[in-house]
Amino acid sequence: MTGIFIHRPVLVREVVEALKIQPDGSYIDGTVGAGGHASQILESLGDGGRLLGIDRDREILEIASTRLESYGKHRFFLLHGSYENLEQICKSAGVERVEGILLDLGVSSLQLDHAERGFSFLKDAPLDMRMNPEEGRSAQEVLAQTSQKELEKIFRNLGEELFSGRIARVIAETRRQHPLRTTKDLSDLILQAIPRRFSSGYQRLHPATRVFQALRIFVNRELERLEIFLNKVPDFLSEGGRLVILSYHSLEDRLVKTYFVDWERKGVLKRVTKKPMVASEEEKEKNPRSRSVKMRVAERMA
Ligand code: SAH
Secondary structure (H helix, E strand, O other): OOHHHOOOOOOHHHHHHHOOOOOOOEEEEOOOOOOHHHHHHHHHOOOOOEEEEEEOOHHHHHHHHHHHHHHOOOOEEEEEOOOOOHHHHHHHHOOOOEEEEEEEOOOOHHHHHOHHHOOOOOOOOEOOOOOOOOOOOOHHHHHHHOOHHHHHHHHHHHHOOOOHHHHHHHHHHHHHHOOOOEHHHHHHHHHHHOOHHHHOOOOOOOOOHHHHHHHHHHHOOHHHHHHHHHHHHHHHEEEEEEEEEEEOOHHHHHHHHHHHHHHHHHOOEEEOOOOOEOOOHHHHHHOHHHHHOEEEEEEEOO
16 A cells, blocks of 8 residues: 555644635645645635645655646646745745645655655664755764764754653764664664663553654754744735644644734734644544644734
8 A cells, every 4th residue: 555545634624624715715735745635625725716735845746746636737836845935935826925824744644654765763764854855964964963962952852752861872872883874773772772661562652753753853944944934924824814733743833822822912813713623532543643733723814
């Protein structure tokens, strides 16, 4: 089975509802992925409506392109790039403002499935983890070039890893002998670094989960990009336009919440609901990616 059948869009009905789609409106899906949400947005758009889909990952954009083809090429527009480059995105689509923007943050199940991208500790592959392999340093380079102290900080802050110090120390010791090249090199080393009672017979999370997550966020500069986006997004929404953000990490959600509260205080955007929406038990059961989701929605004021 290929990944296209495995990636299920999270809170899809809720996202489409939250966007309050106007049939003739223009919409941005900043993390179009395999086009799961995008196809549902296109279902609600009329012939005069437009959807701009952005992704940093070229491989995934090709999948989206094939999947969305049947909606008519004049109705959607796919761009390889990063969602925080809103000026460039709007310019290439010939619009100044849009009626709605969606971000579904994090990593796609397709990226996790493609072993050679190095996102998953369940499959052995070179440690890359770049969503856009044409840009920035790979996880392998980060592990080779970052000081022990800085690595510890990354694992603690971005992964909330309990054994950040030990893991960073074992990495620093090991790389003096030989470079860390593969996902297996790293996950074996993590198992070796943490106390035995945590490395054997673990229950829910594989012990490498948090370090892999932290490295991925660091390699792709995920929090920096989100913050750049949040700083300018109000200027790109028309009055009444909706912003919908699905986050999967407490630091992302905290950032989004802080901006939402601040906008409301300044009368820029108002929150549609104060509390974030989460997935139902039924969805969590069917789709593991939905387990940690928090969805926040805000509307552009005059
Ligand atoms: N909503 C999609 C799934 C999105 S998964 C669907 O229903 O199919 C998250 C996607 O965001 C991934 O494809 C990833 O490559 C992309 N992504 C992550 N950071 C990004 C960024 N800064 N700019 C654009 N795309 C990004």
